[in-house]
Every structure is written in C-alpha cells, then in structure tokens.
Amino acid sequence: MTRPVLSHLGLILACLVVLLPILWVLRTSLVPEHASYAKEIFPSITLDNYQALFADKNFGRNYLNSLIVAVLSVVLTMPLAAMTGYAFARFRTGGRLARFATLASQMLPPVALALPVFMLYRVTGLTNSLTGIVLVYSAINLPFLTWILMGFFESIPEDLEGAAMTDGATRWGAFWRVVLPVAAPGIMAAAVLGFILSWNEFLFALILGGSKTATVPVALAALQTSNGVQISQVSAGVSLAILPLLIAVRFIQKYLVQGLSFGSVK
Amino acid sequence: MTAITLDSISRDYGSGLYGVRDVSLTIDEGEFMVLLGPSGCGKSTTLRMIAGLEEITAGRIRIGARDVTELPPRDRNVAVVFQSYALYPHMSVRENMRFGMKMRGTPVAEQDRRIAEAASILGLEPYLDRKPGALSGGQRQRVALGRAMVREPDVFLMDEPLSNLDAKLRGEMRQELVKLHRRLGKTMVFVTHDHVEAMTMGDRICIMRDGHIEQVGPPLEVYANPANTFVAQFLASPAMNLIPASLAGDATRLTLKAGPISGDLPPAQAALYTKAAQEPAILGLRAEDVLSEPTASTLPVAGKVIVREALGAENLIGIETAEGIALSARTGRDFLPAFGDQVTLHADMARMHLFRASDGKAWSRQG
Numbered sequence A: 001m002t003r004p005v006l007s008h009l010g011l012i013l014a015c016l017v018v019l020l021p022i023l024w025v026l027r028t029s030l031v032p033e034h035a036s037y038a039k040e041i042f043p044s045i046t047l048d049n050y051q052a053l054f055a056d057k058n059f060g061r062n063y064l065n066s067l068i069v070a071v072l073s074v075v076l077t078m079p080l081a082a083m084t085g086y087a088f089a090r091f092r093t094g095g096r097l098a099r100f101a102t103l104a105s106q107m108l109p110p111v112a113l114a115l116p117v118f119m120l121y122r123v124t125g126l127t128n129s130l131t132g133i134v135l136v137y138s139a140i141n142l143p144f145l146t147w148i149l150m151g152f153f154e155s156i157p158e159d160l161e162g163a164a165m166t167d168g169a170t171r172w173g174a175f176w177r178v179v180l181p182v183a184a185p186g187i188m189a190a191a192v193l194g195f196i197l198s199w200n201e202f203l204f205a206l207i208l209g210g211s212k213t214a215t216v217p218v219a220l221a222a223l224q225t226s227n228g229v230q231i232s233q234v235s236a237g238v239s240l241a242i243l244p245l246l247i248a249v250r251f252i253q254k255y256l257v258q259g260l261s262f263g264s265v266k
Numbered sequence B: 001m002t003a004i005t006l007d008s009i010s011r012d013y014g015s016g017l018y019g020v021r022d023v024s025l026t027i028d029e030g031e032f033m034v035l036l037g038p039s040g041c042g043k044s045t046t047l048r049m050i051a052g053l054e055e056i057t058a059g060r061i062r063i064g065a066r067d068v069t070e071l072p073p074r075d076r077n078v079a080v081v082f083q084s085y086a087l088y089p090h091m092s093v094r095e096n097m098r099f100g101m102k103m104r105g106t107p108v109a110e111q112d113r114r115i116a117e118a119a120s121i122l123g124l125e126p127y128l129d130r131k132p133g134a135l136s137g138g139q140r141q142r143v144a145l146g147r148a149m150v151r152e153p154d155v156f157l158m159d160e161p162l163s164n165l166d167a168k169l170r171g172e173m174r175q176e177l178v179k180l181h182r183r184l185g186k187t188m189v190f191v192t193h194d195h196v197e198a199m200t201m202g203d204r205i206c207i208m209r210d211g212h213i214e215q216v217g218p219p220l221e222v223y224a225n226p227a228n229t230f231v232a233q234f235l236a237s238p239a240m241n242l243i244p245a246s247l248a249g250d251a252t253r254l255t256l257k258a259g260p261i262s263g264d265l266p267p268a269q270a271a272l273y274t275k276a277a278q279e280p281a282i283l284g285l286r287a288e289d290v291l292s293e294p295t296a297s298t299l300p301v302a303g304k305v306i307v308r309e310a311l312g313a314e315n316l317i318g319i320e321t322a323e324g325i326a327l328s329a330r331t332g333r334d335f336l337p338a339f340g341d342q343v344t345l346h347a348d349m350a351r352m353h354l355f356r357a358s359d360g361k362a363w364s365r366q367g
C-alpha cells in the first residue's frame, strides 16, 4: 500500500520540477512588467504583454516565419528521409560508410557547420531568406529522420513486401502501398520530431537570417537588449512558442508512443 | 501447364556461406512437392528463389516453358503463403485478397466473385471486413491461403504455413490443403520441418540438409528405402535405431553382429548385403520393426526399460542394453512393461536397413 503512495509522491515531485518553470513563465506573461519579480502570484492579470509583442515587435511575422520553415523543412525532408531510410533498411545502399556518415552528422556540433554554411550562403545569396533557412533545416533534418525511419522500416517484416511483390506490385508499389501505410505511425512520429527540432532551432536562424526572416527563438533572444531583459514579453513569447508543441505532441501522442515502441518491441 | 525445374541453383552469401548449393529438382505439373529438412537447411531459401524473392547466384529456374531466372516476382505468376502469413495489416480481409487481383487488373466483378468463392471454401465469410489483427491464428492462415487462391496462380509456394497453428488445427488444415490441391490441381511446393506433414501431404518429398538435397521420392518409397542415415532418422519419430554393425560370411550364410544383436540374416537380406561383409556398417531398425514377440525372421535383444510412453493406440518402449545401446520400439498396447524391467525385444531382420559406416549411404542403393 505504501509503495504506490511513495511512488506517486515521487512522480508528482518530478512533474513539478518539469512543470513549475513553465507555469511560472505562463504566470509572468500574464502580469504587468513591474510585477514580474513580485512575490504574489497574480497581483493583477493583463494581456498587455501579448499585445505589445504583436503590436510593437512584429511577433506575428516571427511566428509565421517559424511555422513556414518548420513545416516546409519537414515536408521537404520526409519523402527523402523515407526513401533513404527504406534503402538503408532493405539494401546495402551506400554500405557502412553511408550509415556511419548519417550517424556521425548528428554528432557534429552545429556551430562547426554554421560558418561554412554562412560562407556558402554569402556566395549564393541565400542569406536573409526563408529559403535559405528552410534548406539548412532540411539538411539538418534529413540524416536524423533517415536514421529514425530506418529503424521503423527495419521493424517491418520483409515478407510483407515479398507478399506484395509476388501479388504483382513492383518494389516501389510494395513500398508505396504496403510499407508506407504500415509505417505511418512511425512516419508521423518522425515528422513531429522534425517539426519540433526546426521549431526550436536558434543558431542557424540567427546567423543566416536577418530581421525579415527572424523566427520565434531569434525574436525572443532579441528581447534581451542592452537595456535589460523584457521578461514579461519574453514570457509571453515563450508561452506562445510552446503552444504548437503542445498541440503537436497532444495530437500525435498515440502515434509517438506507437511509433517509438514500434522499433523496439517488434 | 506448369512444371518447375531447378537447374543447379545456388544462393551464395559470400565468404563461403551458402543458403542453397547446387540444387537440381524437377517438380511435375500439378504435383504436391514437399521440401523437408531441419531448420536452416535451405528450404525457405529454395522457395524464395522460386518466387523470385531471393537472388539466384548460380543456376537457372524454369516455370512451365519460361525461364524465370531473371524475372521479378510479379512476372512469375506464383503465389506465396508465408510462415508469418504476411497479411497486409492495414487492409481488411477482403482488401487483402483483392490486392493481388487489383495489381493484375482483374475486372472488379470477377474480383468479387473469386473473393466470395474463396471465402466460402475457407469459411471466411463472417470475417471479410475485419482487419488481420482481429483474427485468430487459424483464421489468418486461411486468409493467407485465400489471398493466394483468388490470384489463380500457376504455382502455390507455401513456407511452413501450418507451423503456427495448434496441433488439432494443424491436423485439420493438413487435410484441407490436400483437398484444396486435388480441387485446384495446381503445382504446389510446400516447405516443412515436420515429417508427418511431409508423409501425409506430399506426392513426393524432397529431403534437404545443409543446402543440398539428400533424397527425392514418394513418401512411402523414401520411408521404405532411405538413401542414408540422415534421411532414415529424419523421416520418423522416434528416429530409426542405428547400431554399428559388422557382417561376416557369404550369400548362403551371412552373420550379423551389431552390439547386442547377433545372428544369421534371413536369406533375402543375406543375398542383398553380401558385399557389405567387407567393411564396417550401420544397422538400421525402425521402431515398429522392433517387436514384442519373436517371428521367424527376428533376432532377440535384451535390455532394461528406460522409456515408456503409453499413447493409447500403441506404446513406445525404449530399452538400454548391457552394452549401453539405446533401442526404441513401437509395440501393441498390450505390451507395457514397467520402468526398469528387464525385457527381451525382437528385431525383425526382414525389415532391416544397412548403411555403410564410412559415409552413411544405404547399401541397398549401391547396386
């Protein structure tokens, strides 16, 4: 009897550790700037911070930028990642080297890539453009999503394609009509992970972009000026930035769990 | 219509590893051929090579008049029933069956007719709109079969389709499959590691080991004349008793000495095995040829009872002789000694098998 009580206490504590900072950010976004560091939880409630963010700081534009680059980079990457992952799972395509390179690219610190990419973009004129950011995000997502999808495809029995191919499908037909639908939960999960990665990305958006292309993380960072941090507006921005993540994870939760266990359990 | 010819086919995995090595076999039109062998002997590989799902690194395969060696699976007009069934999990039973016909452009009305017919033969009508996940193992097995049937392929290839069923269902499906084969008259290749399935279903069986063929023939013929000790042991349960033996004498009087069993052979056997007198041999006795009562052609063998399985219709008795040789006997239900009893059994030499000790080959097959 005491075991469940104890473990629930532990779990509640762990939840609080995770949730409290987020709840505090939400609270700070809803109180006037001067009360940000006050001891009372809600001295007064206001939406002024949100209002200021949109009216003075053009946050709507940043939000749209973020959505565009995150969605486009995923949409652009998923078909390529699915095909590459499938090839890795079923054939000797690229050998060990291609697999190692795919994994190794995940271990490189992003900073190491930022400068070379910046120089490339200077030459090709891709700096200060959403296209440029979408491209670099796609390049970052591709190996990551390929690796994840490879795992999902490996967990699908090969006989399924064998059945489809003896049934009259080409290899491509078997992939399209049988493997993809069966892997759908995994693909959804991977797409959400890719979206979240791009949504949160800061470094490349900062270095390669300009004021026109600033995404949410870049805009929020800009609120920390030499004149101090506008903490209530930052909080409002962070609260809004979390919103799509909540929706995505909530919407996709069952796929994520299904998808993540897909590879391990078989 | 459609015989299948395997002409020295091999599957080389590189670095000396072979799944199948230099296998030649002709499967007649309309024949039910069983590939039998222990796990890892290359049965599935052979089947998948016929289907086009496994690379053929050497040799040729013909189906009917066509050389299909280079053809992709979809152009071979074969249907495969996989051990895992490999049903499309995202499609209903009906869609599973329809898939192959749709791929081949069968008219929809004809698709519906064939699905209805297969469903009625296999008793699948109540389940047509269910997904495979909501079916029992036996039902899934039937769907896999139905999916193959509606295609009306030239050849059915089945990879241990009954191995995931419980014993009773397996027995029923064995008979169903034989019936289905008679009804369709199509060439079927059936892979199994179960000698009972092989004996009861095959027009012929092909026994494989380590990627090559050991013996091909009608089940009873192979059972009566195993080509070597491997086939002799694999095709029965309990396996054939094998005892090192030596022979002395000539065609008029040939004397056998095999551990605890010694004496003169009956005239027919003496004539058959005269040449074996020159070298070490192995005596083979099937369990049902070790009797509880003597006859004119038996030699006695005494031992202590160490196995005693009363199966109802018959008993399995295992004894250990003073020399430490184990011998199993299939006896009538009235002969049921207790554990540890000292008993005398009688080996029927008229039904003996004799193998050469050096390579395990049957003497009777060496002319």
Ligand SMILES: Nc1ncnc2c1ncn2[C@@H]1O[C@H](COP(=O)(O)OP(=O)(O)O)[C@@H](O)[C@H]1O
Pocket (backbone or CB within 6 Å): B013, B017, B018, B019, B020, B037, B038, B039, B040, B041, B042, B043, B044, B045, B046
């Ligand atoms: N990719 C592979 N690389 C090396 N050996 C393999 C590979 N796939 C299968 N084999 C070997 O081929 C042999 C035959 O396999 P299989 O045809 O599946 O046997 P069976 O169906 O008779 O149990 C096995 O010994 C197996 O280890």
Ligand SMILES: [Mg+2]
Pocket (backbone or CB within 6 Å): B040, B043, B044, B045, B159
């Ligand atoms: Mg197998």
